[in-house]
Amino acid sequence: MTPRAAPPRALALLALLTLVWGTNWPLFRVALDELSVWSFRTFVVAISSVALFAAAKLRGEPLGLPRHLWWPMLAASMGNMTIWHLATAVAVVYLPSGQASILAYTMPLWLAPLAALFLGQRITPRLLLAIVLGIAAVTLLMVPNFRAYAHAPLGLAAGLSAGLAWAIGTVIVKRTDWGGMGLSLTAWQMLLCLPPIVLGYLLFDRTWPQASMLAIAVSIYIALVPMSVGTATWFALVKLLPAQIAGLSSVSIPVVAVIAGVLLFDEPMGPLQIAALACTVAALWLALMPPRGARA
Numbered sequence: 001m002t003p004r005a006a007p008p009r010a011l012a013l014l015a016l017l018t019l020v021w022g023t024n025w026p027l028f029r030v031a032l033d034e035l036s037v038w039s040f041r042t043f044v045v046a047i048s049s050v051a052l053f054a055a056a057k058l059r060g061e062p063l064g065l066p067r068h069l070w071w072p073m074l075a076a077s078m079g080n081m082t083i084w085h086l087a088t089a090v091a092v093v094y095l096p097s098g099q100a101s102i103l104a105y106t107m108p109l110w111l112a113p114l115a116a117l118f119l120g121q122r123i124t125p126r127l128l129l130a131i132v133l134g135i136a137a138v139t140l141l142m143v144p145n146f147r148a149y150a151h152a153p154l155g156l157a158a159g160l161s162a163g164l165a166w167a168i169g170t171v172i173v174k175r176t177d178w179g180g181m182g183l184s185l186t187a188w189q190m191l192l193c194l195p196p197i198v199l200g201y202l203l204f205d206r207t208w209p210q211a212s213m214l215a216i217a218v219s220i221y222i223a224l225v226p227m228s229v230g231t232a233t234w235f236a237l238v239k240l241l242p243a244q245i246a247g248l249s250s251v252s253i254p255v256v257a258v259i260a261g262v263l264l265f266d267e268p269m270g271p272l273q274i275a276a277l278a279c280t281v282a283a284l285w286l287a288l289m290p291p292r293g294a295r296a
Contacts, residue, residue: 010240014249014284017233022256024226025101027218028092034215037089038201039208045085045194047223052187052232061184072176073188079169081193086200087162094155095148102141103149103159105254108134110167111247118171121242130286131244134251137279140272141254167247173235174243186232245287255280 031040056063065073084104091100112131115121123131142149149156178185211219238246255277262273 007240010237013233013237013240014252017230017237017249018252018256020226020230020233021253023260024222024230025254025257026260027222030218031215031222032092034211035209035219036205037092038197038205040219041085041089041197042194042201043219044223044227045081045190045197047220048227048231049187049191049194051224051228052183052190055228056183056187059183061182063184063187065184065188066179069176069178072172074192076169076172076176077189077192079165079167079172081169081189082196083165084162084169085193085197087158087165089200090158091155091162094152095159100155100159101257102138102254103156104162104166105138105250106135106160106163107166107170107250108244108247109138110164111170112244114167114171115174115243115247119175119243121244123244126286127244127248130248130283133279133283133286134248137251137255137276137283140276140279141258143272170238170243170247173238183232186228186235190227190231248283248287252280252284 035043053063088100088104091103095103108131112123116123173185237249240246241249255273258273258276
């Protein structure tokens with residue numbers, strides 16, 4: 001990979017994704033106070049699927065899926081959506097949602113070797129340092145929660161599995177020729193993950209919980225903005241950037257989630273969170289900006 005600056009469109013998409021996904025996690029607290037994890041997942045994934053297909057239709061995209069892309073689409077949906085949603089749902093059962101989210105964003109740790117192995121992307125010393133700093137940022141956010149992880153090993157395993165599944169799904173998306181699919185790529189993945197989530201709802205909930213208008217409104221917002229706009233933005237970013245750098249960009253999201261928690265719910269912002277923010281800024285600078293000599 002030649003040392004080039006990330007294209008301006010990628011930087012704009014990264015800023016949008018960080019804002020949308022980073023502020024999303026604290027809102028889970030509002031919805032999950034009244035909705036179960038399974039009813040919440042079923043509700044938002046169903047709305048997001050409809051919204052994404054409608055948006056693709058309005059853009060004039062063909063909505064059909066060619067026969068030769070069915071297996072790659074199923075595999076990508078399994079990693080990016082199905083396992084992600086199910087594993088994070090299990091993690092949230094055993095851990096607070098913020099702690100579960102941090103575990104899921106260990107994705108760059110898994111993606112770096114997978115991209116080198118299956119995509120032939122070279123890990124330069126500069127990129128390696130960026131990855132180390134990104135992992136350090138997530139680890140610093142995990143430190144206050146180590147006691148909770150020790151008492152909830154299933155939650156810990158589920159959260160890490162979500163990050164691994166996301167990395168595998170990203171590699172599948174990156175190495176497959178989708179024939180110019182745009183929003184429909186996201187819409188199909190979202191739709192294919194809905195049946196297993198509905199099955200989980202039928203097995204574990206069965207009855208729809210009573211919820212206030214606030215919880216319903218927050219759930220609809222999550223479905224339309226973080227789930228629909230955010231996920232579509234992520235796959236656009238994956239197309240524009242090498243997989244390792246796209247994955248590394250995700251480490252900014254839990255940091256923003258922590259800051260949003262501070263602003264919305266007066267959660268603590270101490271030295272560990274500040275150090276994680278510094279590591280994230282340094283990691284993104286190393287990954288997205290070229291060396292000074294290359295810029296010259």
